[in-house]
Amino acid sequence: MEGLIDSIGGLLNGLFALAAGGFDSVNQVTGLIIALIAALMMGGWRGLGGSALGAVIVDRLIMMLRPMLDGGALVLPDIMTLSFWMTCLALFLGYAIAIAIFFFIKTLLTGRAFRSRRYAH
Template sequence: MESLIDSITAFLSGLFGLAQGGFDGVNQVMGLLIAVIAALLMPAWNRLWATALGAAFVHILIGVVRPVLDGAPLVLPPLLTLSFWMTVLALFLGYAIVIAVFFLIKSLVTGGGHGRKAHAH
């Protein structure tokens, strides 16, 4: 039983470290702009995971395209490596946290975000 608890604790600790690394990656100007735009476009709380995944891929896409705009050759990310997908997962977790905070602020300010639609009677 203790080995199961130790395994769960190690898994959660690794997941927390990954989320913290992703949060550090998002907590820059580009990441915060992506998160604000994603939160403004997100229609309801149940779209948080899809929005965070989209934001992570936009982050990766900008990282690929920005050097090309500066004159460098196009270099694709190493899609078949574990480190690339761990980076995507870390960014996903980081964006999920930041977008949730921004969407909460948006919901409090606008009074919406609960997903209910008004019906005309």
């Protein structure tokens, strides 16, 4: 039983380290702008996962096209490697944290934080 608890603790520790690394890479000007736009476009808390996924896709596209703007060649990422997908997972967790913070501030400023939605039928 103690080995199971140690394994779960190691897994959670690795996940938190991955989220911290992703948040560090999101915490740049480009990443913060992407997260802010995603938070402004998000309609509710249920859209957090989709917004974070969209932010990762936009981030990877920007990083892929940025060398072309500097006069270089288009370099496609190697999507068949584990490092690419671990980077995407770290970015997903980082964007989810940043978008959640921005969306929470948005809901506080607009007064929609704890108000229930009413739909007319």
